[in-house]
């Protein structure tokens with residue numbers, strides 16, 4: 470696809486196809502792991518299918534789970550869609566969810582740690598505080614409950630123990646930016662650790678950056694998202 474991602478004008482299935490392709494091509498999830506969804510104004514949830522190669526998903530492959538439970542599309546919805554539904558029920562402000570198995574965040578999840586986002590000034594604000602969901606069987610109701618409970622506490626980014634990560638956003642670009650930034654923090658901490666002691670910014674240093682007048686924050690200007 471050569472189109473830019475437009476969260477206002479593009480159909481959810483087109484947005485999801487672009488973002489899942491970007492995540493897979495960048496090695497940020499495995500072929501069999503990871504799923505994306507969006508909820509529209511009718512309460513219908515658009516979600517990636519199960520058992521279809523993540524590297525070649527087309528908009529027509531994206532499934533719709535209607536608000537009454539009816540499933541529309543050529544495949545089965547992702548086996549993990551129940552936790553997406555649980556999050557949407559617990560947090561009406563969240564309109565898009567990304568779940569993936571990115572190597573650096575999964576590394577944190579297998580040593581049962583949460584990455585400290587105070588590595589660069591922008592990351593903490595983009596990611597927000599990070600929640601942690603203890604292990605439950607993938608696809609299970611219990612996992613959905615654990616994740617939804619973390620979102621209920623107000624977290625928009627969760628580490629899933631020995632599994633992966635899940636991020637929510639007000640739209641798909643918001644969720645993707647949170648996902649990409651959190652994985653970036655995890656990766657740089659891992660790289661830094663191999664070089665020496667990792668030193669973090671203080672909250673005061675981050676607040677100082679956040680309190681700048683917006684006109685000075687050129688790096689935070691709105692960005693466009695050309696497709697890969």
Ligand SMILES: [Zn+2]
Nearest residue numbers: 502503607633
């Ligand atoms: Zn998973």
